[in-house]
Amino acid sequence: MNLIFIAKAFRATDTVNPAGAGQLGDFVGGYVGTFFALASVVLLTSTLRNQRRSAQVLNFEAKYFELLRLHRDNVAELEVQSVTGRKLFVVLIREFRSVVEILRRIADKHALVLSQQQLMHIAYYCLFFGTGPNSSRMLAQSLAEFPHAFVSDLVTELENPVVKQSAKDEKKLAYVPFEGHQSRLGHYYRHLYQAVRYVDQQTIDIDKYQYVKTIRAQLSNHEQALLLLNSLTPIGRSWWKQGFMEKYRMVQNIPRDFFDPKTELAVSMLFQSGYFEWEENESAI
Numbered sequence: 001m002n003l004i005f006i007a008k009a010f011r012a013t014d015t016v017n018p019a020g021a022g023q024l025g026d027f028v029g030g031y032v033g034t035f036f037a038l039a040s041v042v043l044l045t046s047t048l049r050n051q052r053r054s055a056q057v058l059n060f061e062a063k064y065f066e067l068l069r070l071h072r073d074n075v076a077e078l079e080v081q082s083v084t085g086r087k088l089f090v091v092l093i094r095e096f097r098s099v100v101e102i103l104r105r106i107a108d109k110h111a112l113v114l115s116q117q118q119l120m121h122i123a124y125y126c127l128f129f130g131t132g133p134n135s136s137r138m139l140a141q142s143l144a145e146f147p148h149a150f151v152s153d154l155v156t157e158l159e160n161p162v163v164k165q166s167a168k169d170e171k172k173l174a175y176v177p178f179e180g181h182q183s184r185l186g187h188y189y190r191h192l193y194q195a196v197r198y199v200d201q202q203t204i205d206i207d208k209y210q211y212v213k214t215i216r217a218q219l220s221n222h223e224q225a226l227l228l229l230n231s232l233t234p235i236g237r238s239w240w241k242q243g244f245m246e247k248y249r250m251v252q253n254i255p256r257d258f259f260d261p262k263t264e265l266a267v268s269m270l271f272q273s274g275y276f277e278w279e280e281n282e283s284a285i
Helices: 002-006 018-077 087-109 116-129 135-142 148-159 161-170 182-200 208-217 221-231 277-284
Strands: none
Touching: 018 182, 018 208, 087 116, 087 148, 087 161, 087 221, 116 135, 116 148, 116 182, 116 221, 135 148, 148 161, 182 208, 182 221
């Protein structure tokens, strides 16, 4: 700034010309000051915008972590006889496979050819609704799209005390099977779905995949396997309809051949190549 006054325009003799310096000061203040004022407005706007976004993220995360805590509480409260928490899902998969064996036998009896997804659909409904005074009626109604005689025989077989005891002994279950789990699984999956949906519907600038990934990390392999089975039925179709299964890779951690691809479900056929964790591990070798 001092070097400006070396110019002859601002010097009368050997001293600074007050009039010229005053005009320069007015010019600089009016010209440069405008840019500083504009920069101040821009910075203030940016600060307010960042504060607003930070507040929105904080509000989102407060509810998000509350939903995460409720999910863990829901899992901890799951109980059937002496089986509690995540261990229950291991036993539920055993019971499910027992249903599949009975289902195949009844389907063969009626010469009914079922696709893998139909097989999983019916078997999951049998696991979910079970049999009993009210459950048998709900199970039959939920399978109304299949032949009545087939469904009737299936329900009768699952109600048979001898069949129940045989399955209990064979699969080493701590409880009497085929009596339904809708009171447990219904609440569990509704809450899990709402947690993922809450993240997906956010309009703020966040990494939605990372947040849902944290939810997915709470699920054991058996939980993810049962979630996949749930999603293949009408009551769980929203997982596919909303794109959650693929967008957030909700069942990415199911091990290879967890389901027998020939006799149960060819899981890899449901998703694009590279979806599963075991595929990533293979490509890295």
